[in-house]
Amino acid sequence: MMDFFKSRFFIVALIIALALVIVPSVLNAMGQGVWVRNAVNTALIPAQKLFGYVTSGFDGFVSYFTEYDRLKEENAALKAEISELKDKVWSAEELVDMNNWLYRYLELKREHVDYSLLPANIVGREAGNYMTVFTMDRGSSHGVAVDMPVVDADGVVGYIAEVGSGWCKAVSILETASAIGAYVERSGELGLVEGDFDLAAEGVCEMRYLPADADVAVGDRVLSSGLGSVYPRGLVIGEVIEVYVDKYSQSKIARVKPAADMSELTKVMIITGYDEYTE
Numbered sequence: 303m304m305d306f307f308k309s310r311f312f313i314v315a316l317i318i319a320l321a322l323v324i325v326p327s328v329l330n331a332m333g334q335g336v337w338v339r340n341a342v343n344t345a346l347i348p349a350q351k352l353f354g355y356v357t358s359g360f361d362g363f364v365s366y367f368t369e370y371d372r373l374k375e376e377n378a379a380l381k382a383e384i385s386e387l388k389d390k391v392w393s394a395e396e397l398v399d400m401n402n403w404l405y406r407y408l409e410l411k412r413e414h415v416d417y418s419l420l421p422a423n424i425v426g427r428e429a430g431n432y433m434t435v436f437t438m439d440r441g442s443s444h445g446v447a448v449d450m451p452v453v454d455a456d457g458v459v460g461y462i463a464e465v466g467s468g469w470c471k472a473v474s475i476l477e478t479a480s481a482i483g484a485y486v487e488r489s490g491e492l493g494l495v496e497g498d499f500d501l502a503a504e505g506v507c508e509m510r511y512l513p514a515d516a517d518v519a520v521g522d523r524v525l526s527s528g529l530g531s532v533y534p535r536g537l538v539i540g541e542v543i544e545v546y547v548d549k550y551s552q553s554k555i556a557r558v559k560p561a562a563d564m565s566e567l568t569k570v571m572i573i574t575g576y577d578e579y580t581e
Contacts, residue, residue, distance in 0.1 A: 417534070418575035420444060422452075424567055425469075434474040434502055434564060436460075440572060441468045449532050451573040457538035457561030458482065458526060459570050470572075474564055475539065476502040483529030484509055484539055486556075489517035492527060495539055495558060505564060506543070512554040518545055524558050534576045 426437035440446050442465050452459040452472045460474035473479055480497040486509075493509040493516075501507060509524055522542040528535025544557040 414534075414536075414576070416577045417573050420446065420572040420574050422470075422570050422572055424570060434460075434476040434497070435463075436472045436474065436567070436570075438470050438472060438570065438572075439468070441466045441470050443467050445574050446470045446572055447574075451533050451537070452570050453537060453573060454562050454567060454570050456563070457540060458533065459562045459564070459567065461532050462572065472570075475507055475560055476505065476564060478502075480507075481530075482533055482539060483527040484524050485527045486516075486518050486542075487523040487525050488519075489522070491516045491518050492529075493556070495524060501557070505560065507540070507558050507560065509542070509556040509558050510548075510553070512556065514547065514552050514554060516554045518542060518554060518556050520545060522556075524556070534573070 420440060422438040422440040424436045425439050428435040428437075436452075436459075438452075446462060446465050448462055448465055450462045452461060458475055460472045460477070460480060462470050463473045463479075464471040475482060475495065475497060477497040478499050480495075482495045483492075484495040485492050491512055493512045495507055495509045497507050509518075512518060520542050524539045524542060526533040526535060526537040526539060538561045540558040540560040542556045543559045546555055546557075547553070548555050
């Protein structure tokens with residue numbers, strides 16, 4: 303310990319300390335205190351500025367992260383609020399869609415009081431078939447059987463082609479396997495509405511076997527004639543969008559746009575019974 307007090311470092315430090323105490327005191331006693339204060343203040347200005355910069359920067363740093371945390375919390379709250387509002391909007395839209403569908407379902411029931419209708423949801427569409435084969439969540443356990451008609455409130459969709467216990471598949475009127483006895487509502491002209499492979503992608507089918515002089519025009523409505531064992535009479539099939547003469551048979555062919563929009567279907571109705579079934 304004594305070696306430290308005898309060291310050169312201690313002696314130099316002691317001399318500087320005494321100078322810092324004695325010199326200002328002597329100068330102050332001689333009336334030179336202002337000069338001492340000015341000298342000290344001048345020497346301290348750089349250090350004060352540096353301290354001010356450091357303090358200001360630290361305050362800014364703290365303020366930045368405080369504001370960042372506040373904005374982050376506010377952003378999270380806004381996202382939660384937006385998500386809640388979206389859920390409410392979706393729920394409201396779903397209720398509106400359901401109400402509209404139920405209204406149209408009841409309208410069809412009132413129009414055809416002799417029909418037994420079973421609501422069904424479309425749960426699948428077969429790829430590569432232009433959305434013309436549908437899987438639904440109703441089956442034999444619900445009373446569904448092969449060849450039952452499938453409709454929506456706008457018109458004919460197709461018929462049941464395959465049935466399981468809790469599911470069934472429907473072939474739409476756009477499929478080549480589909481054929482419906484039909485007539486032109488305005489003129490009564492009879493024909494057969496069939497699906498066509500090339501036209502299925504366009505969402506169109508054709509009414510064929512019309513006489514060469516058949517009275518059919520663009521805009522005419524085409525209805526099911528009831529001829530056959532699948533569709534009852536009077537169901538809307540669609541509207542004529544084009545009429546031409548087949549160059550081989552010389553008969554007229556009317557292209558028909560189905561009333562039911564196959565690409566937008568989510569809910570349908572299966573006609574499980576009508577008067578003709580029990581006669």
